[in-house]
Amino acid sequence: MSYIPHTEEDVRLMLETIGADSIEALFDEIPPELKIKELSGIPPALGEMEVARMMHERAARDGRPLNFIGAGAYEHHIPAPVWAITTRGEIYSAYTPYQAEASQGTLQVIYEYQSMMAALTGMEVSNASLYDGASGLAEACLMAVRAHRRSSSSRILIPRTVNPTYRSCVEAIAGTQGLQFVDLPYVRESGRIDLTALDALAGDDVTALVLQQPNFFGQLEDVDALVNWAHERGALVIAVVNPTSLALLKPPGEWGSRGVDIACGEGQPLGVPLSSGGPYFGFLTTRSQHVRQMPGRIVGRTVDLEGRPGFTLTLQAREQHIRRGKATSNICTNQGLLMTAATIYMSLLGPTGLERVAAACMERTGQLVEALTRVPGVRPAFTGARFHEAVLQMDRPVGPVLEGLAARGIVGGLDLSRSHPELGHALLTCATETRTAEDIEHYAASLAEVLRSVQAA
Amino acid sequence: MRQTEPVIFELSRPGRSARSQQPAAAQVNIPESLKRRQPPRLPEVSELQAVRHYTRLSQLNFSIDTNFYPLGSCTMKYNPKVCNSLAMLPEFLARHPLAPESTGQGFLSCMYELQGMLEAVTGMKAVSLTPMAGAQGEFAGVAMIRAYHRARGDLQRDEIIVPEAAHGTNPATATMCGMKVREIPCGEDGDVDVAALEAALGPRTAGIMLTNPSTLGVFERRIRDIAAKVHAAGGLLYYDGANLNAILGKVRPGDMGFDVIHMNLHKTFSTPHGGGGPGSGAVGVSERLRPFLPVPVVGRDGGRYRWLDERDLPQTIGRLSGFMGNAGVLLRAYVYMRILGREGMREVAEYSTLNANYLLARLRAIGYEPAYPGRRASHEFIITLQRQAREQGVTAMDFAKRLLDHGYHAPTTYFPLLVPECLLIEPTETEAREELDGFIAAMASLLEEASREPEKLKGAPWTTPVRRLDDVRAARQLDLTWQASPAA
Amino acid sequence: MSQVPADLRYTRSHEWVRQLPDGSVEVGITDHAQAALGDLVFVEVPEGGRTVGSGDAFAVVESVKAASDVYAPIAGEVISGNDALATRPELINEEPYGQGYIARLRPGSAAEIEGLLDAAQYTAHLASEA
């Protein structure tokens, strides 16, 4: 059942105008041997009613377990206006704003977004979004190599405290251009980058250092010292940050004595639902001096023929539709709709609201750690300051414990045994402002129950 | 309609807020050296102010829901409302990407079936849904081609051939994959210049990237021959699926001889463009590229769905996103494909081609010049305004801007660059004849104006929220973020 | 008609070369090239000290709709790029043969300059391209 408006009369008239006998005749330039007789493998058409019923059933099968995972995607309250406005047809069904006069709404939203992201990260300029946080970091690494002309090694330091999936993604996307990625270890007690390991790198040419704050474990890195170390040896610094945390934590633009060079991250916490992993959006901000090395679209404010202010895409000579093989990136379609949602979210929360969200997340995670570590066999893996995630250690494999929790309607966290086997039986868990004290108690009680039934190691 | 809306920061007042959106205040301890000293400068507005502001901004846009949008290469068809509402069922929205598979069987079943349906319509052997837009699908494809040659120890293959009419993402992608780009010309009739192709093929050829129907709006008739030649030279064929709408249910890229393809689900399968994104660039491959697919992919083990990852596909090109790509977009495409069903797929190709050929015939009859007069239009076609530019001094850009005054979004201009002063027009299958006729009437009045009052075109648009913008100033005096007192 | 000063040398890719009394040269893009590009919005000039081969892309000029490489007409060492272009790219549109020059070079060999087109040859080249 397609959305075709044509009546038989329309088809007849149109074919007559074209001078063709049948619709099939319009495909006469396609070699006949290529045409398929029948399409197999596609089920028959359904009406909206049948599809709706089927999808409701599938959604119901998944249910709504109580969620305690973060690891790069965070459950937050999303104000009702965010998606009510974002899904308006005028936003939802518009194309990329290449025709500026017909797209002032989209363009102004992007300009406001750029302003907000620059403010939040303490940087000077922002692009109009990338696909997501992980691929955005790959773009940031490629950008650093372009921006840092004096560095010849294309060597990027990626600490083991950076989200391991981000690292895989960076290797897949930026590795094809000959970038080298070097590990930095962390301190077992604190879950933070081992500053003493930096000495071993003395003398090596380094293009950029990647710093995630809060890091993958939720711990807070000593960013000032790390940024100064990198800058003293002529390397650039790429910050990977959680936007919610920036309402409380020092923005990357102020780390060390002169701030980082590029800041990027996952924009999902700003009003985007978890939705199985996407669509989210990546943000990327930088210093004015590097603006021409940025990937992705950028909007500028200018004036029209009559001198009135208006908005347009600018610096397009960086992009694939003009620079082709020499573009700063191949990105074309980005994540505009999610960026719009984030802009509305930030307007509704404002500086106070976002700070309260960040503080509530931190507080709840503290309560969660306290509650769960009261359960015998569970203890915190690290000491020191953290934001809204924590690693807990258990006395037995985490996988079966998580399955036991899932059976009780709780998604308890992420098993780190594959990505960080050195931590033993480790669980990364998170509570945001959406988790109540009762939720947390319920998790702790259920965990105790599950541990009683799952074998200790 | 002359509206402007202040920048949201101008509405901001210290101490104002959307109070009901804030959680209760909490006390937290952060080491002094890690604390933010100044709150970020975000707007401070009430909920109504924000709602009104963004609603008004939305009203400054053209969109499919409000305007005919014949934007060539972009397939701006109707985005069914139900695809959105079902992808946004609360359970789907709430699902964490790393939640156990046992709590996601409903979602995963949709993804698994979507992979199967995409294999069926393209004639490919396996599909990965992870690429987040066409360009990332291209990246995945070229990276798989690279991995394939490397796995065979064929290390010298570092050239990707692209026709000069190719979309900019094709050469940009080849570069991102560390490949060298070799451009080849197209012939007078719009087909690839086979002699030039033969000259470009050699032991360094990794592959070729083609769109079919091509970006010139015509079907590449010698595709089987081209495929044979590229394969004989040891290269692989990449299909840019941006124009899949033209052949859906009629012809399959797999049968043409392609080894890898990306689909723009935000074109052919009608997920929204959202003012710039998100999209989805799912990739399909022939048997020989299957081991290299980007992960994760959905698999099925006796009735249960699960993610296949690096352990299942050890030769994978790896991960392209933090999780699994644009899941919500994929759900919309899934719903759309189930509604269309087997019959509906073919109708997409048939009626989009009918609409394009009808528009072409009528525009030609009123005096517009097709770029490839001897060829059948596919689902889109090009007209060239070279004559008007030469004789009346009006450009394709002027025509495009004047169309906005008539309430029609402009066709694609200056792409492909190869055709001077071109408009690439794609009506799509969901437009009714009356809408096409209205567009034709507007195009007729533009031709009139071009000869009688060319200033009407050169000064256009006149009725949009702003007039033509000074993009030279925008690039010279960069104003990219709001400042309390912007530089004059 | 675009200007082609008689005292300069030219390339087929529309660069010009002016020989200065001290043996160094000034290099820029021609009036024809700037007109074809339209209003320039950004110019990337080479850094002093860099050695370039003849035909190397050594600068980039950007308009709103295009970005083009500028090729070194001769081999040599860059003495300095024209830093004024950083804030005023429009100098190339206004005075392509004057304040809008792109860089000063120390030529590798004087003979190479003699091999470039003279004004008459360049004018003929423009006519053949039209």
Ligand SMILES: Cc1ncc(COP(=O)(O)O)c(C=O)c1O
């Ligand atoms: C022919 C062609 N190829 C590739 C692309 C790139 O797709 P995307 O914008 O989804 O990255 C497009 C879209 O604009 C296109 O028209």
